[in-house]
Amino acid sequence: MKELKKEDISQDIFDLYDDYAHNNLNRRQFVEKLSLYAVGGLTVTSLLSFISPNYIDTLLVQPDDPTLDSQYITYDSPKGGGTIKGLLSQPKANTTKLPGVIVIHENRGLNPYIEDVGRRVAKEGFISLAPDALTPLGGYPGNDDDGRTMQKKRDRNEMIEDFIAAYHYLKSHEHCNGSIGVVGFCFGGWMSNMIAVRLPELDAAVPYYGRQPSDEDAAKIKTPLLLQYAELDTRVNEGWPAFETVLKANDIEYQAYIYPGVNHGFHNNTTPRFDKEAADLSWERTIAFFKLHLEN
Incomplete structure (x- = not known):
């Protein structure tokens, strides 16, 4: 499966995530609605993983920054x-x-x-x-x-x-x-x-x-x-x-x-x-x- 990129994601998915992130949908509702976009080789798992926060690789200033x-x-x-x-x-x-x-x-x-x-x-x-x-x-x-x-x-x-x-x-x-x-x-x-x-x-x-x-x-x-x-x-x-x-x-x-x-x-x-x-x-x-x- 190809690596997902931002341009692969429709605005509807971003809007859906916004509803979820602001408590307008619970997780079950969010996943159910997200499944509608799992087409053409996309899976719910891959979409969920891509749109969720990545806190491991994104720090710009390390916690132990010496300065x-x-x-x-x-x-x-x-x-x-x-x-x-x-x-x-x-x-x-x-x-x-x-x-x-x-x-x-x-x-x-x-x-x-x-x-x-x-x-x-x-x-x-x-x-x-x-x-x-x-x-x-x-x-x-x-x-x-x-x-x-x-x-x-x-x-x-x-x-x-x-x-x-x-x-x-x-x-x-x-x-x-x-x-x-x-x-x-x-x-x-x-x-x-x-x-x-x-x-x-x-x-x-x-x-x-x-x-x-x-x-x-x-x-x-x-x-x-x-x-x-x-x-x-x-x-x-x-x-x-x-x-x-x-x-x-x-x-x-x-x-x-x-x-x-x-x-x-x-x-x-x-x-x-x-x-x-x-x-x-x-x-x-x-x-x-x-x-x-x-x-x-």
Whole structure:
């Protein structure tokens, strides 16, 4: 059997996976619907294997990178989950205080991809904190299917408090200069928007394909925003026009990019939804945005 490539997969399969990844289908329903596309030499097993995350071969920054100090810490979240675990990463041998960036995971906990993003942020000269909102339930379980199931059990408002507590932990860290930004993906994109709503003192927010806050909440934002969307992500994009209207009406500073021809999750290099060109460009913009707004 030939090796599957991205161009072998129809957009319908990507849309199906998006429904599954966002809990609109359970695994049995997903596999049943996926079987409809197992034709012409394709099997359900091969399709499932191809579209599922590959965390083994995709790390861009190794956990033991010699230029970084990267370790798990815990911090208190009195209004949220109690005590939250997170990956704290920063450049080694740094003699000056650094801006801080909170890295917020998707709807499945602190998986290897998000840990890798946290280390990527640190490689750019920031101190990063990637919390695991699944900590009160035992933490990321080692696979995304169980992670999604676990995260559904947590209250969203409590998780907001967990990430607000991460902001305060990082802001008061001895190696942080007090300037804090946030970047998040999918659920983390929505969470980034909500932290901007809740914390007017937040210095910068970069939501990737995140659902938008209500009009009432959006009007409260004081934080500069860099909004990253995928053209084919109709589920999330349907909320963008109303959000932009509120941002303009309230003179909220923002930049927005809709990357053509790419799917929700295009930054995630562990699945075939990944688009290198869009991911690289969006990341360049993200780092430049943080340097502009966080470096004193």
